[in-house]
Amino acid sequence: MLEATNLTKHYNGVTALDSLTLTVEPGEVFCLLGANGAGKTTTINLFLNFIAPTSGTAAINGIDVVQQPLETKKYVAYIPETVMLYRNLTGLENLEYFAALAGRPDYTRDQLLGFFQEVGLAGDAADRRVGTYSKGMRQKVGIAIAIAKGARSLLLDEPTSGLDPKASNEFSDLLKRMSDSGVAVLMATHDLFRAKESGTRVGIMKHGTLVAVHGTDEFGHADLERLYLQYMHD
Amino acid sequence: MVLRIARKELVEMMRDGRFRVLSAIVLAVSLVSLLAGWKHYTDLSRQHETAAASTREQWVNQPEKNPHSAAHYGVYAFKPKSQLAIVDTGIDPYMGVAVWLEAHRQNEFKYRPAQDRTAVQRFGEMTAGEVLQVLLPLFVVLMTFSAFSGEREQGTLRQLLSLGVRRRDLMMGKALGIAAALGLVLVPSVIMGVVAMALTLEGGLLAGDPMRAVLLVAVYAAYFAVMIALALGVSAWAASSRLALVILLSFWFTNSLIASRAVSDLASALHPTPSAIEFQQAMQADLDDRAPVQRRLDERRAALLREYNVDTIDALPIAFSGISLQEGEEYANLVFDRHYGRLFDLYDRQNRVHQLAGVVAPMLAVRSLSMGLAGTDFLQHRDFIRAAEDYRRDIQRILNGDIVRNQKPGQVYLAGRALWEEVPPFDYEAPATSWVLAAYTTSLLVLGLWMAAAVAWMLRAGATARVD
Numbered sequence: 001m002l003e004a005t006n007l008t009k010h011y012n013g014v015t016a017l018d019s020l021t022l023t024v025e026p027g028e029v030f031c032l033l034g035a036n037g038a039g040k041t042t043t044i045n046l047f048l049n050f051i052a053p054t055s056g057t058a059a060i061n062g063i064d065v066v067q068q069p070l071e072t073k074k075y076v077a078y079i080p081e082t083v084m085l086y087r088n089l090t091g092l093e094n095l096e097y098f099a100a101l102a103g104r105p106d107y108t109r110d111q112l113l114g115f116f117q118e119v120g121l122a123g124d125a126a127d128r129r130v131g132t133y134s135k136g137m138r139q140k141v142g143i144a145i146a147i148a149k150g151a152r153s154l155l156l157d158e159p160t161s162g163l164d165p166k167a168s169n170e171f172s173d174l175l176k177r178m179s180d181s182g183v184a185v186l187m188a189t190h191d192l193f194r195a196k197e198s199g200t201r202v203g204i205m206k207h208g209t210l211v212a213v214h215g216t217d218e219f220g221h222a223d224l225e226r227l228y229l230q231y232m233h234d
Numbered sequence: 235m236v237l238r239i240a241r242k243e244l245v246e247m248m249r250d251g252r253f254r255v256l257s258a259i260v261l262a263v264s265l266v267s268l269l270a271g272w273k274h275y276t277d278l279s280r281q282h283e284t285a286a287a288s289t290r291e292q293w294v295n296q297p298e299k300n301p302h303s304a305a306h307y308g309v310y311a312f313k314p315k316s317q318l319a320i321v322d323t324g325i326d327p328y329m330g331v332a333v334w335l336e337a338h339r340q341n342e343f344k345y346r347p348a349q350d351r352t353a354v355q356r357f358g359e360m361t362a363g364e365v366l367q368v369l370l371p372l373f374v375v376l377m378t379f380s381a382f383s384g385e386r387e388q389g390t391l392r393q394l395l396s397l398g399v400r401r402r403d404l405m406m407g408k409a410l411g412i413a414a415a416l417g418l419v420l421v422p423s424v425i426m427g428v429v430a431m432a433l434t435l436e437g438g439l440l441a442g443d444p445m446r447a448v449l450l451v452a453v454y455a456a457y458f459a460v461m462i463a464l465a466l467g468v469s470a471w472a473a474s475s476r477l478a479l480v481i482l483l484s485f486w487f488t489n490s491l492i493a494s495r496a497v498s499d500l501a502s503a504l505h506p507t508p509s510a511i512e513f514q515q516a517m518q519a520d521l522d523d524r525a526p527v528q529r530r531l532d533e534r535r536a537a538l539l540r541e542y543n544v545d546t547i548d549a550l551p552i553a554f555s556g557i558s559l560q561e562g563e564e565y566a567n568l569v570f571d572r573h574y575g576r577l578f579d580l581y582d583r584q585n586r587v588h589q590l591a592g593v594v595a596p597m598l599a600v601r602s603l604s605m606g607l608a609g610t611d612f613l614q615h616r617d618f619i620r621a622a623e624d625y626r627r628d629i630q631r632i633l634n635g636d637i638v639r640n641q642k643p644g645q646v647y648l649a650g651r652a653l654w655e656e657v658p659p660f661d662y663e664a665p666a667t668s669w670v671l672a673a674y675t676t677s678l679l680v681l682g683l684w685m686a687a688a689v690a691w692m693l694r695a696g697a698t699a700r701v702d
C-alpha cells in the first residue's frame with residue numbers, strides 16, 4: 001500500500017508537488033497522468049526517499065519513508081523509464097545481483113530462470129550479455145526483479161514510453177498479473193490508452209497539483225482523452 | 235552484502251577490455267622493474283661478496299711493512315643490501331654503497347650508478363618502488379574514478395538504492411572489489427618478488443628478517459587503500475565522472491610527481507646544506523690547521539718525558555711517532571665529527587620535513603617507510619657510514635698502538651701477518667626493524683591518519699551523494 005499525505009516538494013520557491021494526498025491500495029493500479037513537469041517523477045522520488053519532502057509524508061505499508069528509508073524499501077520495487085543493466089553481465093547475472101541486493105541472495109539458477117520465463121523472456125537471453133537487450137526486454141527484467149524481490153508495491157515512471165505496441169501490451173499484461181496478485185501499483189505515464197486499459201484509477205496532475213481522480217470504469221477511451229485535454233487547456 | 239557487491243565489481247572489471255589492457259601494462263611494467271631490480275641486486279651483491287672477500291684477503295696477505303704503510307693501504311667496506319632493495323633502491327644509486335677506509339681521511343662513498351646514468355636511461359628505467367608509488371596509484375585512479383559516478387550517470391544507482399541497499403555497503407563493496415582487482419594484477423609480481431628474494435636469500439644481512447617484507451607489503455597495502463578510498467569518495471562527491479577524473483588526476487600528479495620535488499626544495503630552503511666544494515674546503519681548512527695537534531703533542535711529550543724521567547723522546551721505551559700519528563687521527567676525527575655531524579644533522583632535519591610533508595602528500599610518507607624498510611634510506615646509510623668510520627678508527631688505533639709498542643728509534647720497523655690479522659674483519663649489522671619503525675614513527679602516523687581520513691571521506695561522500 002502506498003500513501004501520500006499532504007506531500008509537498010518545493011525547489012527553491014518552485015512548487016514541484018503541492019499537497020498530494022493519495023492512497024493506492026493492494027490490487028489497485030493508479031495511473032498518474034500529466035504534462036512534462038507536472039510532478040509525477042517528483043512523487044515517485046519522494047516515495048523512494050531520493051529527495052526529502054518539504055512537508056507532508058509518504059508511507060509504504062504504513063511506514064514513513066523518511067523515518068525508515070531502508071525498511072520501507074523492502075516492500076517496494078521501482079521501474080524507471082528504461083531499466084538500466086550492467087552491460088558486462090548477462091541478463092541472469094543482472095537479475096541475480098539485483099535480487100541479492102534486494103535481500104534475496106538465495107535463489108537458485110533454476111528459480112531465476114523461472115522468473116525470466118514468467119516475464120516472457122526467451123531462455124537463451126538469460127545467459128547473454130545485456131548489451132544487445134531491447135528496451136522491451138529491459139523492462140521485463142525490471143518486472144522480473146520486482147517479482148524476485150517479492151515487492152508488495154510498485155512504482156513505475158513512464159515504463160512504456162518508447163515501447164512498440166506489442167511490447168507495451170506485454171508489459172501491461174505483466175502489470176495486470178502483479179496487481180491481480182495484490183500488488184499496489186503507482187505508475188506515471190503519458191499513455192492514455194494503457195492507463196484506461198490496465199489502470200483501475202487515473203489521476204491528472206497539473207503544476208504539482210492532483211486536479212482530478214477517476215475510476216477507469218467510469219468512461220470510455222475517448223472520454224478519458226477529452227477529460228485530459230480539458231484539464232490541460234486552462 | 236558487501237562481499238556480493240565486491241564480487242560483482244570484480245567480475246565487471248575483469249570482463250572490461252579497458253581494465254584488461256591496463257592490467258596487462260601494469261603487470262608488464264612491474265615485472266620488468268622487478269627483474270631489473272633483481273638483476274641489479276644480484277650483480278651488485280655478487281660484486282660485493284667477491285670484493286669484500288678479496289679486500290680482506292689482500293689485507294691479511296700484505297707483505298711485511300710498517301703498520302702506517304698498511305694504514306695507507308686501507309680496506310674497502312661495503313654496505314650490505316637487503317633483498318628488499320630489489321623493490322626499493324632508495325638513495326643507494328645516489329649515495330653509493332662502498333667506501334675506502336684509510337689513514338687520515340673519512341672518504342666519500344663510491345659506486346654511485348646515478349652519477350653515470352644519462353637522463354634518458356633514468357627515465358626509461360622505472361624501479362619497482364616507482365611502479366608502486368607512482369604507476370599503481372594512477373591505475374587505481376583510472377579504475378575507480380567512475381565507479382560511483384558511472385552508476386549515477388547510467389541510472390543503475392537509482393535502481394540499486396531503490397532496492398534498499400545501504401550506501402555504506404555500496405561504498406565498502408566497491409572499494410573491496412577494486413582492491414581485489416588490484417590484488418589480482420599484483421599477484422604475479424608479488425610471487426615473482428618472493429621467488430626473487432628466496433633465490434637470493436643466502437646473501438644479504440636481512441635474510442632472517444621477513445618482518446620487514448611483511449611490513450613493506452602492509453605499507454603499500456595501506457597506501458593503495460588510501461588511494462582507493464579517496465578516489466571512490468571523489469567519484470561519489472563529484473558532479474560527474476569527468477570532473478572526478480580531473481580532480482583525481484590532479485591529485486595523482488601533485489601527490490606523485492610534484493610533491494616530492496616541492497618538498498625537496500622546501501627542505502633545502504629550510505635547512506640548506508653547503509655545496510660539496512664548500513663543505514670540503516671548510517673541513518680541509520680545519521684539518522690544515524695543525525696548531526691544536528701541535529699543542530697537544532707538546533703536552534703529551536712533556537708529560538711522557540716527566541713520567542719516564544728522560545730528556546729526549548728517543549730515550550722513551552715507547553715510540554713517540556706512533557703517539558704522534560694517533561694524535562693526528564684523534565684531532566682529524568674531531569674535525570670529521572664536527573663537520574659531518576653538522577651536515578648529517580641538516581640531512582636529518584630535511585628528512586623530518588619529508589616525513590611531515592606526508593600530511594600533504596601520502597606518497598611522501600610511503601616513500602620514507604618504503605626506503606626505511608628496504609634499508610636504502612638516508613638514516614640507515616648514515617648508520618652504515620658511522621659503523622664504517624668506527625671501523626676505520628679502530629684500524630688506525632690498532633696499527634698506531636702497534637707502532638707505539640714496537641717501533642724502536644733509528645730502526646726500520648716492519649710488522650707482518652700477525653698484526654694484520656689482529657684487525658678484525660668488518661662486520662656490520664644493519665639496524666633492527668624496530669629501529670626503523672622508531673625512526674619513521676611520523677610517517678607511520680601520517681599514513682594511519684590518511685587511512686582513517688580517506689575511509690571517513692569515502693563513507694561520508696557515499697552517504698551524502700546525490701542519486702542523480
Ligand SMILES: Nc1ncnc2c1ncn2[C@@H]1O[C@H](COP(=O)(O)OP(=O)(O)O)[C@@H](O)[C@H]1O
Nearest residue numbers: 011015016034035036037038039040041042043
Ligand atoms: N532537482 C530539481 N531542481 C529544481 N527543480 C526541479 C528538480 N527536479 C524537478 N524539478 C521541477 O519540478 C517540477 C516537476 O518535475 P517532475 O516531477 O520531474 O515532472 P514530471 O515527472 O511530471 O515530468 C518541474 O517544474 C521541474 O522543473
Ligand SMILES: [Mg+2]
Nearest residue numbers: 040041042157
Ligand atoms: Mg518525469
